[in-house]
Amino acid sequence: MRLTESIHWVACGYVGPFFTAAGDCNVYLLHGPHGYVMIDAGGGKEPDLIGRQLRWDGVKLEEIKAILLTHPHVDHAAGANYWRKKTGAQVVAPEGAAEYLRKGGPYCPPSATNAPKSSIEPTPPDRTVAGGETFELAGLKLRAIAAPGHCPSMLCYRVDLDGLKVLVTGDCFYWGGKCTIFSLHDSDRAVFKQTLERLDKEEFDAFLGGHRFPVLHGAKEHLKLAIEEITRQIAGEPAMRA
Ligand SMILES: [Zn+2]
Secondary structure, rough: OOOOOOOEEEEOOOOOOOOOOOOOOOEEEEEEOOEEEOOHHHHHHHOOOHHHHHHHHHOHHEEEEEEOOOOOOOOHHHOOHHHHHOOOEEEEEHHHHHHHHHHHHHOOOOOOOOOOOEEEEEOOEEEEEOOOOEEEEEEEEEEEEEEEOOOOOOOOEEEEEEEEEEEEEEOOOHHOOOOOOOOOOOOOHHHHHHHHHHHOOOOOOEEEEOOOOOOOOOOOHHHHHHHHEEEEEHHOOOOOOO
């Protein structure tokens, strides 16, 4: 569905309105001068449900020029090979995720506690980006921001679209200030808090989260709630419910 003239929301799984497969993160399309950038790729199960959203939005597959991943968790990255094959788009991934994506396999070591089942097939990126890097995809200018905490390789992306200063947040923070720590082997609350405080210094008024709802106005209010939430968690209080 179209959120603005240039931003489409084409997948949402288990946290949110749930209009595609349960294992999908939120997937967005950003329309640039030379085509679309797909933000994250979903979990790769039942991709036809994303395909029909694209059809309903009038998006032609060959117009998708890049698949830009925020981090390599299965619900965000496992669909990348499917969409690369289907569209001919290049897969662009955080530098820190490249080695895992090239090899594929289980994400979590067997010793990890409370970890969701997470395994993907080898998904070699066509290109990598690093925090601080400014780059162009489909004619859109983006800036990568290192955002470790949920996982070490996470990148957020800043882009200006339709008069909005947009932050793509992946699993860094969501609508309502929720941020996800699964006690995964790669999550770190203290690092997470520093990341959120750094993001608060960025200029943005809209954000596209990897789960829950996209926010087109008053984005900083949600970030403030996220900082409060992570501070509570560090103090040993229970996490906000999903
Ligand atoms: Zn994640």
